[in-house]
Amino acid sequence: MKVNNYMILEIPSKSQNEAFARVATAAFASQLDPTIEEIADIKTAVSEAVTNSIIHGYENSEGIITIKCNIDQSGVEIEIADEGKGIDDVERARQPLYTSKPELERSGMGFTVMETFMDEVEVYSEKNKGTVVIMRKKFASLAKDQGVSGNEG
Numbered sequence: 001m002k003v004n005n006y007m008i009l010e011i012p013s014k015s016q017n018e019a020f021a022r023v024a025t026a027a028f029a030s031q032l033d034p035t036i037e038e039i040a041d042i043k044t045a046v047s048e049a050v051t052n053s054i055i056h057g058y059e060n061s062e063g064i065i066t067i068k069c070n071i072d073q074s075g076v077e078i079e080i081a082d083e084g085k086g087i088d089d090v091e092r093a094r095q096p097l098y099t100s101k102p103e104l105e106r107s108g109m110g111f112t113v114m115e116t117f118m119d120e121v122e123v124y125s126e127k128n129k130g131t132v133v134i135m136r137k138k139f140a141s142l143a144k145d146q147g148v149s150g151n152e153g
Helices: 017-030 035-057 110-117 141-144
Strands: 005-012 064-071 075-083 119-125 130-138
Touching: 005 017, 005 035, 017 035, 017 064, 017 075, 035 064, 035 075, 035 110, 035 130, 110 119
Parallel strands: none
Antiparallel strands: 005 064, 064 075, 075 130, 119 130
16 A cells, blocks of 8 residues: 555544544545545444444543554555454454443444445454554545446455
8 A cells, every 4th residue: 555645643542532533534534535425434434443442442441542544546544453452252253243242232233334334344453452453445536537446345
């Protein structure tokens, strides 16, 4: 990925910062002239990833969530990282309806939502060291400029 622009944002793991994270990320991605639907997809996916860090990674305790965004010629890559408790079984956590917090009435659809709204989602986690979620979104307007379809992948 040849990066044309980037941003790094660190926020405390407070639930009130989730809205700021998604708006800041969407505002950064807007320089690529995405559709309203593409911006909504980014906001939704970022919201899910940040909420996972707050609720599952830090279990509502204080920590730092780092958001990195890279823009290249085809779209945006968003990395959301925490230094929380990590995920015991990433593959299991990615299954629809799985939740490690059923007592909180969580739906268990966070990763499924991210995968639905983004073109690629990678999850890396290590017990007691944290989790990194990398999401990529290609924009149709950029794909047209390059003569390819934006929905490949």
